[in-house]
Amino acid sequence: MIEQVTVIIPATSANLGPGFDCLGLALALHNRVTFTTVATPGLTIEATGLDAEKVPTDETNLVFQMANCLFERFGKRPSGLHIQQENNIPVGSGLGSSSTAVLAGLLGANALLGTPLTQAELLTLATAEEGHPDNVAPALLGGLVLGVMHGDQVHIEPLPIAAQQVAIVMPDFHLLTKDARAALPEKIGRQDAIFNASRLPLLIRALETADYPTLTLAMQDKLHQPYRLPLIPGMADAFTAAAAAGASGVALSGAGPSLIAFARDDHEEIVAAVTAVFQQNGLASRSWILPIDTTGTQLH
Incomplete structure (x- = not known):
């Protein structure tokens, strides 16, 4: 050895x-x-x-x-x-x-x-x-x-994938992965499956080319985020605040509770806006602006 x-x-x-x-x-x-x-x-x-x-x-x-x-x-x-x-x-x-x-x-x-x-x-x-x-x-x-x-x-x-930075904000909220998984429905409808199937290749293409305007459409999801966002206080409003501050695409990171936001710039403004929303909901948060590894x- x-x-x-x-x-x-x-x-x-x-x-x-x-x-x-x-x-x-x-x-x-x-x-x-x-x-x-x-x-x-x-x-x-x-x-x-x-x-x-x-x-x-x-x-x-x-x-x-x-x-x-x-x-x-x-x-x-x-x-x-x-x-x-x-x-x-x-x-x-x-x-x-x-x-x-x-x-x-x-x-x-x-x-x-x-x-x-x-x-x-x-x-x-x-x-x-x-x-x-x-x-x-x-x-x-x-x-x-x-x-x-x-x-x-x-x-x-x-x-x-194009070189870029992302903003991460993690509220101080304990969300077990098993609880996030348990929130998901056993079955999904055909239209929801089509919704995600059409957006996944679009997302891959948008990330490859740094097509930020398309990310807003491409990052949408109907399989897990609609069921998980309500588990985290203020998360739905945080998505809205991130977009208003300049984020082109916003998503849960993993099963949460972190939020990931993609943008050409304005990363500090996005972090500040999301942090303020969580603070309004009684949650402290940590944040990072990170390049891709x-x-x-x-x-x-």
Whole structure:
């Protein structure tokens, strides 16, 4: 086994507009996880940075659990292991924090073991853990990525996207992914399916060409956002405020509670307008103006 590896993984925004469970975007905000084999037997985990107090430091830690899956698969585990997690992506934010943990564990363990698994095999394992590829695929590869499930296999299609910045505002509201998923209807109507099917390719084209006027139409969705917006105080008004402040396209990031806004400029004005709406609804918020990450996960 090698003695140390550091995995650097970007945040992601999944479910982009009409791209429910299939379209995701990597953002230049990163978690860093370092694995070090040590002489002292046992496991130690240290978490620093944003929401570090929310990260378990025992064997329930998701990074360790995913790493241990590979250790058990190949029958090798370091007698002593130290995991250092440096968090810059908030937990439970809709920015892919759980996907960074899943990928960090798999890629870190794979590196310690001498890379027995390919990138495609690791992506399949990560997708199986997450249930869909729209967070783990862009986090691994960078940029804009379409993930298509066929059985238990996943087809990944990296897509061209113009260099740009996005505004992210995250209200201080705890929304469990399972609750966001439970809000969705069991069945959808034909017209709603057509609505999203027509907008997804339009969105992909608009992001590729930085066609901001078209984003307003292309970012529309009827599969998940109409059911999830009411769960977050002020979110519907925040969408309206973002558009009034200059956003061309606005969407929930992941299952929420974060909002992502696309615009040619005026990002600070958009953040201020959305923050004010959440404040009116009794919620503090965090915000970022981020470029797109085109590199994906890096190992050092």
